[in-house]
Amino acid sequence: MSLLSVRDLTVKFAMRDETVTALNGISFDIAKGERLGIVGESGAGKSITGFSLMNLISRPGYVDRGEILLDGEDVVKMSDARLRELRGDKMAMIFQDPMVTLNPVLTIGQQMIETLLAHRKLSREEARQIAIVKLREVYIPSPEERLDQYPHELSGGMRQRIIIAIALLLDPELIIADEPTTALDVTIQADIMELLLELCQSNKVGLILITHDLGVVSQMTERTLVMYAGQIIEAGRTREIINDPQHPYTQGLINALPQQTLPGQKLRQIPGNMPSLTNIPAGCPFNPRCEYATDLCRTKVPEIIQYGEVQVACHEVERLHAEGARQEQNA
Template identity: 80%
Template sequence: MSSTPNFTRGKTMSLLSVRDLTVKFAMRDNTVTALNKISFDLARGERLGIVGESGAGKSITGFALMNLLSRPGFIDSGSILFEGEDMASKSEAQLQAIRGNRMAMIFQDPMVTLNPVLTIGQQMVETLMAHRRLSRAEAEEISILKLREVYIPSPEERLKQYPHELSGGMRQRIIIAIALLLDPQLIIADEPTTALDVTIQADIMELLLELCQSNKVGLILITHDLGVVSQMTERTLVMYAGRIIEAGRTREIINDPQHPYTQGLINALPQQTRPGHRLKQIPGNMPSLTAIPPGCPFSPRCEYAVDRCRVELPEPVRYDHVEVACHEVNRLQKPVAEEQSA
């Protein structure tokens, strides 16, 4: 086991390179830390999953990457290099030229994303014309082509419709089409199927995967669903209380998790419990940003915690094929493997 400074890949030509990113929220009496020195890289065309419970910092990470944080949230320190350009230091006008154009985001609820008083065609055409020198007819033609790419039937008719006239699945397909309108190099998808019926979720995720692969688009998928991550991504970051606590290839993390928190997430999956038995769960809750415990933030919920865990924050180290922030990784049992062999 060797020490390593952060959760990076060591690549020199990354599409996205995040270093020691710290995000804070200004409160009335003090500030709280929502992201605590997170670092990672994303290669061109790579698919990266970010997983964890609610409050882990997943969505804040996505908003910070796009520099979409609004007060009282702010980037306190660190860098976000997108194609070599620091997103944290750009003006609003410079960011507008990047967002939607070279970097796009898909949000949880399409009804919040789409403007209810504008037709689909108006929203797509105006997006294109804001970033490209196109006539309205050319913008409409591109919009129709993108709707066909996401398998929207009768795309010419859909352009004339308003969001409320379409189903949830159709609206999310349109959101994906809008995200791909300007051929971005990176898409950040924040729980893109949460608001959809479970029968439609798999189709949407399969579509997103297909489009990212065919267009060689980098993808950051933010989700709490490890099953989706296992099917969609090549690498995974596991977050807890604003820190990355395990990182590596998705297959390695799913099959042989090293951090006790990751093991708990895997063990809590329904397929890990025999029929008729109670589902497993991690005891306790994610700590509040205003009450993060000293030492390892997971220590109050961890069955392996020792005195050192309660006073000293663990730094990431390489262990087997992953990087993990845990003092006791050398002596941990592998609950997942034991359950599967039982």
């Protein structure tokens, strides 16, 4: 049985003049202890997916249809009281900016201890000792002193380590990490990702990593979902998607990586931009930016099908694969 099973999840936003679709019928599973990556450009629907899994979509957004089953229990239909029990306990989220996540007027200790007391029957001293242990796990020096400090007294890297410690505080089964290193210096990002991977592996915690960086996904995850305009357009084992992408959009993302370009050359990029939610094109949403688009692509939305080792939503996948094979033979 999957730890998390998402089926036909559709999220809409009721705007003043129209209703727009932010997620359009996405489905996926994650097993206990598995690490799943969700990648795509800004506006693809990655963060909306993460917020939906925690049932944190607020008006004017709402879940139009679908289900999110955590250990068989539908998150969409849960009461507010049940959601408070669930969040942090069975499923936790790491947000992009630690300064937004942490309360600036409470000490680190107050925030960690109150979280523990809200979910566990403990004395304040027992909760404090657990908080110290968790800070040590994320390599915070002098954790006893850090508990009495405020967020602004700590560096960005230190704050993000504390966010990870809080996410692990109640030993959740699943962590959703939404661009967890965006606000950090490049030199610190690798350390934070390595720490997150180490802790998830040692604690057997499932991880959903939301990012635009395919390089990070290749190092951190076992399976990957590629999203575009609120839809999953390719899914499979990370190794297969990185080494042999089937969808033209995934190929474009990989070709745009700096290591794919020789020194001194211009970086390759996908032409055009992600469509806005109010102007999703007919047919395949990627067709205006795709050099392989046909009339069928412009009129009919492709279904996601099993092709080789991955699932892909592309009308032209067989033709493109055949052309690629011919080019390799002629090379």
